[in-house]
Amino acid sequence: MSETIDAGRDFTRSSGALRLLLSNEFGLAVLIAVAFAAFAVSLPGFTSPFSLFTIGRQVGIDTMIGLAMMAVIVTGGLDLSVGAIGVCAAMAFGWMSQAHGVPLTLAVPAAILFGAMLGFINGYAVVRSGVHSFIITLASMSIFFGVMIFLSQAQAFNALPPEVTALGKMRLFGKVSVLLVITLFVCCALSLFYRFTTLGRRMLAAGANPRAAELSGIRTGRIITACHMLTGALAALAGLMLTARTGAAVPSMAGHLGQDWLLPAFLAPVLGGTLLSGGRVSVVGTLLGAAFVTIMTSGLLLMRVGEFWILACLGLILLLAVLTDRLRQTMLRARGLI
Structure with missing residues (x-):
């Protein structure tokens, strides 16, 4: 009997270890460590306090953009207007x-509520x-922006209160940006929200x-609307963080129609393991996905690689992430782990 129990525990441990090794979070952590080490060795200034602060x-900003998209992907939906909502909220903040x-x-808070209202319009229309x-x-991306x-x-x-620019430049321990701390706090709140709240x-x-x-x-219509409202609020927060970084609310801060946000918005959650079909999110994975993309982009820019090549x-990377996730799901199903 004890041998049977021990065998069951060993199988559980091996299954848990295999699940960890095949998880997006573990793979991203390894890739981040490898990329950071490679750039640190090849680029002398990559690990300077200013560089670490900038990264x-x-x-923090890219993670918030990814979280905004993640909040609507959870129901199998998409929101191409995250950039437009973020810019509109930032401009509303500047106007106020x-x-x-x-x-x-x-x-x-008024700008964040404004973003949630734009998200409500999207959700209600859907x-x-x-x-x-x-x-x-x-x-709506074109309508909001227009x-x-x-x-x-x-x-x-561009004449915002000095506290806005000061927040964007503020450092903790000489290296850590306050904007990153804000994002980490939001990540913790979202993790608790998805795990412990009824909604x-x-x-x-x-x-x-x-x-x-x-x-x-469950009233799925109301849930879908709530997801779009959460997306709008997080996109607005990302827009405010970008405003703090630049010190101004600029209509082109997210590119034409907010299109510059689309790639990081999809890359971070998809790399992190959020299913495009809905039903599964990974807040930690989204954070790691954004970190990997930022480190890669920063390193390649310092190596003077052309922006188009980046x-x-x-x-x-986005295409490979989708294909890798399909392969991972197939392997887990074949072993009866999902």
Whole structure:
């Protein structure tokens, strides 16, 4: 009897170890360590305090962008308007704080709520129309951006309160950006949200099997709308963080129509193990995915690799990540681990 129990424990340990080795998080941690070590050896200034601060600050922003996309992918949806929402929220923040002198303690939450409202518009349109979120958010991306350009006359808000720029430049222990600390706090909050709250678990259930969720009493339409609202709020927070980094709210801060955010928005969660079909998220994986992309981009830029080659490399990484995830799922199913 004891031999049977011991054999069962050994199998459990081996299955757990195999699951860890095949997880996205473990693979990303190894890739980050290898890439960081390679750049540290080949580029003398890569590990300087300023370089580490810059990388950490960018990791914080890219992770927040990835979390915004992750929040809607959880139900199998997509949001191509994350960049447009982020820029609109940042411009709204600039309009409130610079043009009307609204205190930061009110302007920041108001901008985040504004982003959530734009997300609500997306979610409501998806639920009411029955059209896939890809089409709805493709249209809203142009609508949000166009209305923002019309209302702002494409003018930047570059006289923001000094506390905004100070936050973007603030360092902890001489190397760690406060923006990265904010992102880590949001990551912890989201992990607890998906694991322990009723709404978070319903979001996962609606993404895993919408029909079964409906039969169990979950209003999937409301859940989808809530996911888009969470995406809008996180995109707004990413826009505010980018504003703190640059010291200004600029209409082109996320590229034309916010398209510069699309690649990091997809790369971070997909590399981290969030399923495009919905039902599974990995907050830690999204953080690691953003860190890997930022380290690779920073290292290649310091090596003076052309930006177009870097974009091609990131696109290839995204494709390989999707194919690797399919292979990983196949291996786990073959061993009966999922």
